[in-house]
Structures are given as C-alpha cells and as structure tokens.
Amino acid sequence: MSAAPAMVITLPEPVLEALRATGDAPTPLYGRLLDDGDVAQVAGLAPGDGALLGYAVADLAAGAPGEADGMLRLWLDPTTPEPVAVVLRGGRLLPAGCQVIRAHRDYTSRLKGLFDPGRLAERCVTLIGCGSGGSLAAAQLARCGIGHMRLVDFDRLELHNVARHACDTRDLGRYKTRALRDLLCAASPLVAVTTFEVDVLKDHGTLLAAVAGADLVVVAVDSEPAKLTINRACWERGIPAVYGAAYNRAFGGDIFRARPPDGPCYECLSAVIGELFAPPPTAADDFAVGYADPERMADLIAQPGLGMDVGVIAMLLARVALETLLGDDPAAPEPLPGDWLLFGNRAEWIFKEPLQRHFVAVPRREECPVCNYESYARATLGMSGAEAAAAARRILDDAGSAASEPG
Amino acid sequence: MSEQLPWYELDPVRLVTEQSAMKSRFPQFRLLRQDRDLYWDGYLVANHGKKYRIVVRYPNDYPARPPKVYPIDPVIEIFRDEQAGVLQHQYNDGELCLFHPNDRFFERKSTVVTVVAAAATWFAAYEYWEASGRTIWPGKEAEHKTRQ
Numbered sequence: 001m002s003a004a005p006a007m008v009i010t011l012p013e014p015v016l017e018a019l020r021a022t023g024d025a026p027t028p029l030y031g032r033l034l035d036d037g038d039v040a041q042v043a044g045l046a047p048g049d050g051a052l053l054g055y056a057v058a059d060l061a062a063g064a065p066g067e068a069d070g071m072l073r074l075w076l077d078p079t080t081p082e083p084v085a086v087v088l089r090g091g092r093l094l095p096a097g098c099q100v101i102r103a104h105r106d107y108t109s110r111l112k113g114l115f116d117p118g119r120l121a122e123r124c125v126t127l128i129g130c131g132s133g134g135s136l137a138a139a140q141l142a143r144c145g146i147g148h149m150r151l152v153d154f155d156r157l158e159l160h161n162v163a164r165h166a167c168d169t170r171d172l173g174r175y176k177t178r179a180l181r182d183l184l185c186a187a188s189p190l191v192a193v194t195t196f197e198v199d200v201l202k203d204h205g206t207l208l209a210a211v212a213g214a215d216l217v218v219v220a221v222d223s224e225p226a227k228l229t230i231n232r233a234c235w236e237r238g239i240p241a242v243y244g245a246a247y248n249r250a251f252g253g254d255i256f257r258a259r260p261p262d263g264p265c266y267e268c269l270s271a272v273i274g275e276l277f278a279p280p281p282t283a284a285d286d287f288a289v290g291y292a293d294p295e296r297m298a299d300l301i302a303q304p305g306l307g308m309d310v311g312v313i314a315m316l317l318a319r320v321a322l323e324t325l326l327g328d329d330p331a332a333p334e335p336l337p338g339d340w341l342l343f344g345n346r347a348e349w350i351f352k353e354p355l356q357r358h359f360v361a362v363p364r365r366e367e368c369p370v371c372n373y374e375s376y377a378r379a380t381l382g383m384s385g386a387e388a389a390a391a392a393r394r395i396l397d398d399a400g401s402a403a404s405e406p407g
Numbered sequence: 408m409s410e411q412l413p414w415y416e417l418d419p420v421r422l423v424t425e426q427s428a429m430k431s432r433f434p435q436f437r438l439l440r441q442d443r444d445l446y447w448d449g450y451l452v453a454n455h456g457k458k459y460r461i462v463v464r465y466p467n468d469y470p471a472r473p474p475k476v477y478p479i480d481p482v483i484e485i486f487r488d489e490q491a492g493v494l495q496h497q498y499n500d501g502e503l504c505l506f507h508p509n510d511r512f513f514e515r516k517s518t519v520v521t522v523v524a525a526a527a528t529w530f531a532a533y534e535y536w537e538a539s540g541r542t543i544w545p546g547k548e549a550e551h552k553t554r555q
Binding site for chain 1 (some may be wrong): 409410411416417418419420421422423424426437438439440441445458468471472514515
C-alpha cells in the first residue's frame, strides 16, 4: 500500500491548459486551502482567484522565490498528462496527489448509459419561480449537465424560506435568483446562469426575453394569473413548459406539461380541472381574500409544509422536465403515460393512501383561446379569428371616453 | 418594463362575447375606455326603484381574475372599523366583495354579466342591512385586506 499523499490538489483542466500555454516558471497558483492544508483547490493564476497556494515550477527540487512552508509545487511533466505535485512541510518535500478536473468528461460520468449528457450541454432551461420547489428542481436539472439556465423571480430569501429551499442561511437577504445561481454554478461546472429579478406579471418584455429561445420553461410559481400568462407566452412561441404546484401543507402536488403544437396547454387544464375533480385545496385557501391578488404576495406568510414533502414534488417536477427535455431520445428515461401527474404525500383529496400517484390524460379543449383560437372563435361567435378581431376593433372604437356620463 | 397586450387584444373573441352579453342582459351599461383599461358604467335599479351607479372594471389579467365593481353614486362605505378605515363587504379601495376568489363563482365561461348580477345581489343585501338598522347582513363575510 502506498503512503497517503500529504495533500490533495484539485486543478481545473482550463488552468492546466493555461499553465502549459504560458510556459513560464515559476507561475503562482491561487485558490482555496481547506481542512488545515489537507486540500488545495486551485482556481486560477491571478490573485483574484483566491489565496496564494504555491507555484508551478520548472524544477521540483529548485522551488520558487517567496514560497513558504505549506505551499505546493507543481511540475508539468512533459512526458505525462498528469502534473506532479509536492508540498513543502518543515523543510521537506512531501508527495502530493493532483486531480485534474476535466469537467465535461468527469462531471457526467455517472450518467453514462442513462442518456447522453452531451445533449444537454447546449440546452437552455428557463426556471420561473425560484422558491423551495423551483430551487430544488433546478439543482437537480443542473446536475444532469444542462448547459444554460435562466432564473426568474422577484423575491428575496428570508429565514422562513430556508427550511425548504435549496439555498441556505448564507444567502439571507439576497435575491433568490442570484443565490440559486451561485448554488447551481457550485453544483455543476457545466452550467452558465443568467438571472432576471422581475415579476412576470408586471414586466412582460422581460418574461419574453427570459423564455426566448429556451428549450424548456419550468414554471414553479404559485400565482394562477402568472401561470396563464407564461402559458400564453410559451405556447405562442412553441416552447414546451412544465408546471409544478404544491397543495396546501404540501399534502401533495401536481406536474403538468404542455408541448406545443400538440396536446393540451395550461389554459386547457385550468379550464377543465374543476370538471375532472373537485379542486385541490391550494395554498391560497387559508388566506384572506387579498391573497389572490399578486400585489399582496409580499405580505404572505410561508405556508407550513415539510421540506421533504415539497421536495418529492420538486423531484417529480425535475424528472418530468428532464424527460420532456430529452424528448424522443431513445436513451431517454421511459416516456411518461400522461401529461398531468398528481402525487399525494398523504391520504387526502383524491389520494386513498400516502405516496399515491395518478396520471391523467387532459383533453385539448376545442374552445381554448390560447391553443385553439380559430376553433374557439367559431364555437363562440360563429366567425373566424380575423372576423372576431375586426368586430372587437369596432367595439373599441365605439367605446366612450372616461369622462362620459353613464347611459 | 413593458406590459403584456391588453386582454381584449389577446382575445378579441372574449371582448365581442362580453359586449354581446351585456347588451342582452344589462343594456343600460356603456363600455368606456381609459388608456388601456376598459370598464362598464351604468345603473342598477333596486326593487323599490333606488338607483345605484357602478363601474365595473376589467383587470389586466382578465379573465384569470374577475372584473371589479365599484359603487359611484351613492358613495357607499361600510365600515367595520371607521377609525382604522377598515371596511366590510368591501375592499379598502371601495371595491365590492362579491365572492371568495377561490369558490369558483367566476369561471372561464363566465362573463362580466355574472359579476354585475352578483353586484345586484350585493345591493339587495345592502338594502336589507340598511333596513335592519345596519345590524344584519345576509350571507357570510370573509376577512378583507386592502387591494392595491
């Protein structure tokens, strides 16, 4: 058995390539020193990359001017791809282990055989709603190797969020988008994240910018008007969307997906949900009338609910999102039997026992004003969409101005 | 910052339907326009002939949320706590509370007519309350918060 290394050094492949390109020696190495010198994580070659950890040297025995006890020396052996490293301790040079971090090859190595992670590197997913459910789902999606994520939310992280959120107390007071961005970037070296700190009901232009060109939109907002607005924006642009919802006290939740131009859209689900079941108790039910107004969202007290119960729904949301993103990839996870998945953490509402699930086939509505407009116009007014638009224009032209007296 | 197209441009069929329904059921109301906003202005007449002028405003996200009804003439403010400025059966901006937002009273297939009819019921309750010496309001009351 060989002796344990005196220090483990992690070296990102881009830093190694930069070292080979410069050819200079000695070159200072910067990063983080952890666990009383047991681990040195090299982050880069500039002082802004962290503390001075040691030097890349031309000769392991010679060292570098200015080095101190505990620092590492790295030698790029031209005959092997792996650098040789030592650490200086008490005037002695001790052998150290060096792990080159090859992000694209190493990070998704445990996904091989499940699906082709390389397919996700160029994919872009927009998450709207970075609360507990959205953040937990996003953390899983990033870990699948998705290359681009956009995060949309106007809220900041408070202490009562933390018990269920993917982010923690170090992020208190921050926008949830920015805290989650840092978490995702720390969780996956493959992801690039853009954030939008807006309310999608108030800034439609930013909503459109956030979904433009996305391969999938994951919707994890509470507000029904926001979901309907997002549905219209995504459907009109042919962007698939997955909607997650947790019920009151997270006794259960559901996930619905819309895949234009086929199948039902969220407006279809919203219109028929009452015909399929008595409506599920929602988080809004425990609150006064003002709750339904998004203007009042900031006043809301966090709903009680176990983090693990919200987490189960969030994992299912991520799972449906991944399956939708991979589409007809033969190596993708098994196709889902329906577009609407309902899951009960506890035996309430339609769930006869804990941890029960139902898939429901949601019909596409013939009279849906979002995904079936011509049919809707014909069924409602007996005219085409263009004729209805002309009729509406005449009504608007005939409408009086605000100063008029009532008729 | 930009707003979404107004509801009646996203869904002109809905506007034609609304106008047709109001013309048929409440022809005494006129459709008015103020910038992007649309609202109906007109009178409801109680059984004994008293007239209540109201405006019925469409929210920006209509029909995800129902239209809002405001009494104009006479001015009506039913205080739960006058000193604190807290109303009952009305939101604090004067909007009439016609139904709980989660009771599915107003659904996709509903139109503004549903809301105006509910307002007529509200005024009947109001007159009952007046006649009872301002003590009895038929129906139950939810806690209200101020709407923006």
